[in-house]
Amino acid sequence: MTYNFNKEIYDYGHKFGVPISLNDTLTFLCDTINKHGCKQVLEIGTAIGYGSISISQNTCAEHIDTLEIDPERIKVAKDFLTKNNVKNVTIFEGNAINYLKTCTKKYDFVYMDGPKGQYPNYLPYILNLLNPNGILIADNLNFHGMVTGKIPITAGCRAMVKGLKKYIDLITTDKNLSTQILQIGDGLGVTIKK
Ligand SMILES: C[S@@+](CC[C@H](N)C(=O)[O-])C[C@H]1O[C@@H](n2cnc3c(N)ncnc32)[C@H](O)[C@@H]1O
Numbered sequence: 001m002t003y004n005f006n007k008e009i010y011d012y013g014h015k016f017g018v019p020i021s022l023n024d025t026l027t028f029l030c031d032t033i034n035k036h037g038c039k040q041v042l043e044i045g046t047a048i049g050y051g052s053i054s055i056s057q058n059t060c061a062e063h064i065d066t067l068e069i070d071p072e073r074i075k076v077a078k079d080f081l082t083k084n085n086v087k088n089v090t091i092f093e094g095n096a097i098n099y100l101k102t103c104t105k106k107y108d109f110v111y112m113d114g115p116k117g118q119y120p121n122y123l124p125y126i127l128n129l130l131n132p133n134g135i136l137i138a139d140n141l142n143f144h145g146m147v148t149g150k151i152p153i154t155a156g157c158r159a160m161v162k163g164l165k166k167y168i169d170l171i172t173t174d175k176n177l178s179t180q181i182l183q184i185g186d187g188l189g190v191t192i193k194k
Pocket of ligand 1: 019020021043044045046047048049050051052067068069070073094095096097113114115
């Protein structure tokens with residue numbers, strides 16, 4: 001399926017060096033949400049709203065909650081939401097862990113795209129928020145080749161790579177989960193809560 005992803009947000013991300021999702025990744029996310037009819041979506045890591053606005057404009061999702069810690073990115077994301085008349089995205093400001101620990105809402109689909117080293121710590125909270133048969137997709141499981149050993153791990157990335165390896169181990173060994181690692185974008189972990 002070919003989707004319309006917002007070129008202005010894409011260009012802004014590239015111009016100002018904001019890490020935004022790859023279009024191949026977003027295409028897979030939108031396909032999955034539409035195929036499974038996911039209505040309530042949670043995204044960890046809003047950045048400037050490229051992912052949440054893409055999901056809002058191209059899927060059957062009714063509402064997208066998204067978590068972001070960086071106030072400047074939140075401001076830009078809010079401006080893009082207003083400019084594009086997107087009404088079904090709510091940004092929760094602050095450290096994602098606070099939301100994950102206190103949230104009582106249930107989700108059909110979670111897109112984990114926040115701090116990579118925290119994925120294993122976030123996992124139990126996310127599984128609590130997911131409905132049965134809910135889908136969790138985690139981005140950057142290859143971490144540009146550092147997780148797979150294709151390129152050497154640089155000093156500043158050690159903790160992130162360690163966290164991602166632990167996360168992969170957790171999602172592939174838990175018998176209550178069904179997981180596939182897909183070579184789409186920078187590596188996607190697709191986990192279904194049984
Ligand atoms: C890869 S970007 C998200 C891209 C976005 N999902 C998209 O589709 O374009 C990751 C974001 O996570 C945010 N982040 C990092 N640590 C966080 C935390 N502890 N809580 C919430 N957001 C965090 C970063 O500020 C960054 O904007």
